[in-house]
Amino acid sequence: MGLIFRCPECEEYVKVSPTLAGLHAHCPSCNVSVPVPDHDMPPDADTASHLYAKKKWEALTAQAQTTAAPATEVFIPPKVAWILGSILVAVLGGILVLAFALQ
Secondary structure (H helix, E strand, O other): OOEEEEOOOOOOEEEEOHHHOOOEEEOOOOOOEEEOOOOOOOOOHHHHHHHHHHHHHHHHHHHHHHHOOOOOOOOOOHHHHHHHHHHHHHHHHHHHHHHHHOO
16 A cells, blocks of 8 residues: 655655655656655545546556457568469459350
8 A cells, every 4th residue: 555645746646655654755747856745645526536537447448458369460561462462363364264265
C-alpha cells in the first residue's frame, strides 16, 4: 500500500511508498521534488470518480491484452506477390483457352 497525495506544483496525484512519509519525492508528472505528507490526502469527488474510471479502464485493457491471441499476419513482399499473381493469371488464362478449344 502506498501514500497518495497531490503534487503542489502540477496538482496531479502521486503515489509513493509509505517509507517516504515526511521526506521528499519526485513527482512523475512534473519531475519536481515535493514533500511527502505523513498520511494519504483523499481526492475530491470529481478526481475520485476520474481515478476510479481510469483504474477500471486500465484493468479492462490489461485483461484484454492478456487474453487476446497474437495476430498471425503473413507478409508477402511485393515482388513475390506480382510473380504469384502472374502465375495465377497465366494458369487461369490457359484453362480458359483449353475450355474454348475443346468446345
